[in-house]
Amino acid sequence: xxAPLGLVVATERTPNTPHQFQFWTAIDSxxxxxTIVRVDGRQPVDGHIPHVYGVVTEGFSYTDLASPLFDVxxxxxxxxxxxxxxxxxxxxxxYVAAVLRHVPEEPLQPVPMGEVFLATExxxxxxxxxxxxxxxDANTGIPIGLYRSGGMDSAIYLDxxxxxxxxxxxxxxxxxxxxxxxxxxVEWLMASLFAxxxxxxxxxxxxxxxxxxPDLCFLDQPAELEESxxxxxxxxxxxxxxxxxxxYFAPFKADxxxxxxxxxxxxxxxNVQPLTWGLREVLQFAEVLLNRDDVDAxxxxxxxxxxxxxxxxxxxxxxLKQKHRVRSFADLEGWFKDLLSGMEDQGNEHWRTHHVxxxxxxxxxxSNISTRCAGLVTNDGHTSDLPWGDFTxxxxxxxxxxxxxxxxxxxxxxxxxxxxxEHLERRDLGVTHVVVFVDELNKYAPAxxxxxxxxxxxxxxxxxxxxxGLVLFSAQQFRSQVHRRVVGNAGTALYxxxxxxxxxTPGYAVLSAATRTKLATLSKGQLMVRxxxxxxxxxxxxxRPAVMRGRDGMERFPQAADVPLxxxxxxxxxxxxxxxxxxxxxxxxxxxxxxxxxxxxxxTLAHAPEKAGAYFKAQFRKIVGAxxxxxxxxxxxxxxxxxxxxxx
Amino acid sequence: xxxxRSTEETKNGAFETLRSVHAAQRLLVRLVPNVRTATGGGSPxxxxxxxxxxxxxxxxxxxxxxxxxxxxxxxxxxxxIRAFLDGTQRSQVLGWIGALPLVYGTSGAVVRQRVExxxxxxxxxxxxxxxxxxxAYAPREExxxxxxxHLEDTTRPAPDGSIxxxxxxxxxxxxxxxVSRDRERLELTLAERWCAERAHDPIMIDGGIxxxxxxxxxACAVGVVKSHRTLYADGDALGVVLAxxxxxxxxxxxxxxxxxxxxxxxxLRLRSTEGRDALWGLVRVExxxxxxxxxxxxxxxxxxxxxxxxxxxxAPDPRWDRMAYGIRSAEExxxxxxx
Numbered sequence: 008x009x010a011p012l013g014l015v016v017a018t019e020r021t022p023n024t025p026h027q028f029q030f031w032t033a034i035d036s037x038x039x040x041x042t043i044v045r046v047d048g049r050q051p052v053d054g055h056i057p058h059v060y061g062v063v064t065e066g067f068s069y070t071d072l073a074s075p076l077f078d079v080x081x082x083x084x085x086x087x088x089x090x091x092x093x094x095x096x097x098x099x100x101x102y103v104a105a106v107l108r109h110v111p112e113e114p115l116q117p118v119p120m121g122e123v124f125l126a127t128e129x130x131x132x133x134x135x136x137x138x139x140x141x142x143x144d145a146n147t148g149i150p151i152g153l154y155r156s157g158g159m160d161s162a163i164y165l166d167x168x169x170x171x172x173x174x175x176x177x178x179x180x181x182x183x184x185x186x187x188x189x190x191x192x193v194e195w196l197m198a199s200l201f202a203x204x205x206x207x208x209x210x211x212x213x214x215x216x217x218x219x220x221p222d223l224c225f226l227d228q229p230a231e232l233e234e235s236x237x238x239x240x241x242x243x244x245x246x247x248x249x250x251x252x253x254x255y256f257a258p259f260k261a262d263x264x265x266x267x268x269x270x271x272x273x274x275x276x277x278n279v280q281p282l283t284w285g286l287r288e289v290l291q292f293a294e295v296l297l298n299r300d301d302v303d304a305x306x307x308x309x310x311x312x313x314x315x316x317x318x319x320x321x322x323x324x325x326x327l328k329q330k331h332r333v334r335s336f337a338d339l340e341g342w343f344k345d346l347l348s349g350m351e352d353q354g355n356e357h358w359r360t361h362h363v364x365x366x367x368x369x370x371x372x373x374s375n376i377s378t379r380c381a382g383l384v385t386n387d388g389h390t391s392d393l394p395w396g397d398f399t400x401x402x403x404x405x406x407x408x409x410x411x412x413x414x415x416x417x418x419x420x421x422x423x424x425x426x427x428x429e430h431l432e433r434r435d436l437g438v439t440h441v442v443v444f445v446d447e448l449n450k451y452a453p454a455x456x457x458x459x460x461x462x463x464x465x466x467x468x469x470x471x472x473x474x475x476g477l478v479l480f481s482a483q484q485f486r487s488q489v490h491r492r493v494v495g496n497a498g499t500a501l502y503x504x505x506x507x508x509x510x511x512t513p514g515y516a517v518l519s520a521a522t523r524t525k526l527a528t529l530s531k532g533q534l535m536v537r538x539x540x541x542x543x544x545x546x547x548x549x550x551r552p553a554v555m556r557g558r559d560g561m562e563r564f565p566q567a568a569d570v571p572l573x574x575x576x577x578x579x580x581x582x583x584x585x586x587x588x589x590x591x592x593x594x595x596x597x598x599x600x601x602x603x604x605x606x607x608x609x610x611t612l613a614h615a616p617e618k619a620g621a622y623f624k625a626q627f628r629k630i631v632g633a634x635x636x637x638x639x640x641x642x643x644x645x646x647x648x649x650x651x652x653x654x655x
Numbered sequence: 656x657x658x659x660r661s662t663e664e665t666k667n668g669a670f671e672t673l674r675s676v677h678a679a680q681r682l683l684v685r686l687v688p689n690v691r692t693a694t695g696g697g698s699p700x701x702x703x704x705x706x707x708x709x710x711x712x713x714x715x716x717x718x719x720x721x722x723x724x725x726x727x728x729x730x731x732x733x734x735x736i737r738a739f740l741d742g743t744q745r746s747q748v749l750g751w752i753g754a755l756p757l758v759y760g761t762s763g764a765v766v767r768q769r770v771e772x773x774x775x776x777x778x779x780x781x782x783x784x785x786x787x788x789x790x791a792y793a794p795r796e797e798x799x800x801x802x803x804x805h806l807e808d809t810t811r812p813a814p815d816g817s818i819x820x821x822x823x824x825x826x827x828x829x830x831x832x833x834v835s836r837d838r839e840r841l842e843l844t845l846a847e848r849w850c851a852e853r854a855h856d857p858i859m860i861d862g863g864i865x866x867x868x869x870x871x872x873x874a875c876a877v878g879v880v881k882s883h884r885t886l887y888a889d890g891d892a893l894g895v896v897l898a899x900x901x902x903x904x905x906x907x908x909x910x911x912x913x914x915x916x917x918x919x920x921x922x923l924r925l926r927s928t929e930g931r932d933a934l935w936g937l938v939r940v941e942x943x944x945x946x947x948x949x950x951x952x953x954x955x956x957x958x959x960x961x962x963x964x965x966x967x968x969x970a971p972d973p974r975w976d977r978m979a980y981g982i983r984s985a986e987e988x989x990x991x992x993x994x
Contacts (some may be wrong), residue, residue: 071987073971092966093734094980095772160916594841 182503
């Protein structure tokens with residue numbers, strides 16, 4: 008029998024309630040804010056001794072001094088004399104705890120007077136209701152970290168049913184920037200999810216949007232971990248290794264040959280794929296790039312017309328000088344030119360109900376897209392995309408948009424999420440659950456500001472995603488500035504170290520002052536967790552992710568410098584056929600324009616053939632070298648008369 | 656009744672039934688006819704005005720100097736006291752039989768031991784709950800049957816056989832005095848126990864030490880008297896005592912109040928009287944008798960111990976200028992555990 012840690016106390020002024028109680032402890036007790044305790048009642052209720060589990064939310068310490076002045080007087084105003092006082096004043100450590108659980112649950116009564124004990128590992132499981140989902144026959148626990156108290160470590164589990172759905176879903180993490188807590192926590196949790204997600208619940212993959220820096224660029228590279236971290240991995244049953252199956256996707260730079268990612272080191276290119284879309288893919292999401300001021304109902308109608316009637320089909324019209332088959336932005340530009348020229352020639356202001364001004368406006372806006380999203384949107388119509396329909400269980404797909412323009416980021420996010428949703432609805436994605444990780448939610452789903460397409464999509468995932476298996480893991484610095492419905496729908500919330508100003512916002516009023524103070528001083532590797540099964544927030548420690556930190560990765564695998572076209576082509580082709588040489592590439596592309604080379608390269612990348620060199624070479628049309636033609640002796644049709652008077 | 660309850664008490668349940676004034680009232684109403692119980696809690700009788708002994712002075716025989724004088728205490732204050740003993744009492748009217756008051760009294764005593772600057776309880780505190788009734792005028796048989804040893808007669812006959820008249824105020828005063836005697840007995844028990852078991856560890860006792868021969872002879876016992884209704888100095892000596900400066904003591908005197916053992920005593924000024932009355936910070940110290948050559952050194956040593964106890968302050972107790980923190984701790988402990 009362990010010794011009690013404290014005793015429950017209550018007075019008329021500060022009585023205990025069913026949801027809160029007070030207890031005092033010895034001065035040297037290992038209790039702190041966040042400690043989980045168990046109260047054993049003294050009197051049985053309905054034949055059962057009540058047990059109450061609580062988490063410490065506030066602490067007080069005071070002495071029997073009625074006024075600080077008495078202490079001043081007692082030391083003759085000299086603080087240095089305090090050390091010589093033969094007796095230390097009586098001091099009390101009084102704690103307030105919020106109730107986590109009553110056992111038995113009914114009748115729900117105020118917390119009884121009784122002895123207080125530090126919660127054991129079994130107590131922690133009961134207190135957090137983990138016993139309901141850690142059953143041997145139906146274990147849906149996903150380790151989130153270790154609860155540490157009094158020299159004891161207890162594994163804390165989230166319920167997969169409430170993290171990935173369908174009961175509840177989504178996770179949101181808040182914390183100040185610069186401590187790597189948010190990214191680290193998500194990387195750790197994804198590893199934990201992949202290790203513990205029950206096979207019976209299906210398969211799971213993750214799509215991570217890398218929106219800043221190299222944070223997520225080295226998920227497949229190992230980290231140097233300390234022994235304490237390795238021990239935590241072992242305790243929590245998660246492999247201490249980088250993700251085995253990670254695929255990167257990044258748009259090109261404006262040169263259309265170098266990948267626009269910080270993971271461009273040649274050593275790491277094997278699993279980096281270009282992310283390029285053609286006209287068809289972009290037009291589906293024109294709304295993302297064209298705001299309401301740009302696109303009124305009339306323009307919308309024309310864009311719909313182009314999508315339905317022009318794109319990817321032979322199109323003829325009496326106004327047009329020729330038949331068009333529009334597959335790329337270049338084709339579309341040609342179509343617009345022909346159409347506007349024809350209208351001018353015929354003196355028409357309208358074409359099929361569309362006014363010439365609307366046509367010019369839409370032409371302008373759409374043409375702009377290929378410029379604004381250079382590197383992502385190809386002019387030649389070639390597409391290199393995520394493996395829709397072919398997603399793999401426990402794989403991570405990182406879409407690196409950190410270096411992309413804002414418009415391109417929005418477009419990528421909107422399209423990827425829409426496609427995920429579309430495939431999950433049809434159940435043909437390849438996996439049954441997808442975790443989408445989005446950082447900087449302050450930017451993508453702000454509480455105020457314009458109602459953007461991206462925000463609408465995030466709201467849609469947050470509110471309906473769990474039914475599809477589409478789960479949002481989101482992060483931001485200021486939770487208070489994110490749309491309420493996005494964070495409100497997150498069943499699980501994690502909090503790293505918080506900014507004082509943020510903690511002063513009304514959203515944190517439910518936390519005690521001590522808990523807020525603890526949040527403001529959390530160190531790396533510590534989190535406060537809220538989860539539907541936990542009636543109060545719980546503090547846990549989690550290990551450093553077993554993947555290389557972005558900063559370390561950038562030192563070990565520096566970003567490749569911009570290279571000439573031939574070198575860029577070689578890098579891309581070598582991913583499929585490493586034996587290719589620069590001389591060979593130069594020989595193949597020497598006679599062709601850059602545009603032709605890129606078209607050939609994109610076609611090769613899109614098909615990813617085994618013999619990439621041969622395929623690439625086959626994409627070029629035959630060009631015959633120039634050579635002087637031999638002089639040919641020509642015979643006059645009729646001989647001139649010798650006496651021709653007009654002959655010269 | 657000791658904190659460690661006797662088997663008999665536990666068996667008959669009397670101890671439990673007297674743990675609170677309400678429990679005692681319920682018991683009496685059940686077992687004694689015609690008892691009217693008091694309502695509203697009732698004020699402690701200790702707060703009622705009583706005819707107290709008038710303040711007076713007594714000339715005492717010098718044990719250190721022929722003429723009493725002021726002596727600065729040499730050396731720095733040195734903490735050496737290992738424990739503090741004090742007792743508390745509380746009496747309140749429980750009810751009446753006719754006009755005769757029944758008083759519920761609680762007395763207690765405790766030793767607070769200092770270990771590494773922390774005060775903890777030494778052994779078990781002694782606590783006694785009793786009912787004080789004028790048995791000469793009340794139904795003695797019913798009361799004794801109901802309360803047994805927990806009953807105290809407030810009309811006990813004097814040596815000449817007379818019994819006090821049934822004046823309610825007088826009976827209340829006699830009850831209060833009886834509670835005081837019980838408290839003193841408990842203090843004495845603990846003091847003797849300490850002196851027997853811990854003879855080499857100095858203990859500060861709140862009040863005089865002469866009521867027990869054993870304690871009065873123990874070198875470890877230091878009595879500290881805070882009230883000065885009796886001043887053991889007359890004439891010039893009184894002026895010396897009242898003019899003592901901070902950190903000064905008077906010459907040691909020999910005192911032997913009636914019915915008490917002879918002890919050595921001196922006055923010690925703990926705090927400056929600037930802006931205060933002449934008794935501010937003044938205590939009278941008692942120690943066991945000692946050989947004349949050693950008296951000065953011993954009185955200086957004990958004075959240094961007591962000066963060390965000036966901090967921390969015993970505030971907010973109104974007697975904080977004379978009270979050691981350890982004594983206050985003892986009182987607070989008893990207040991917390993007996994009320």
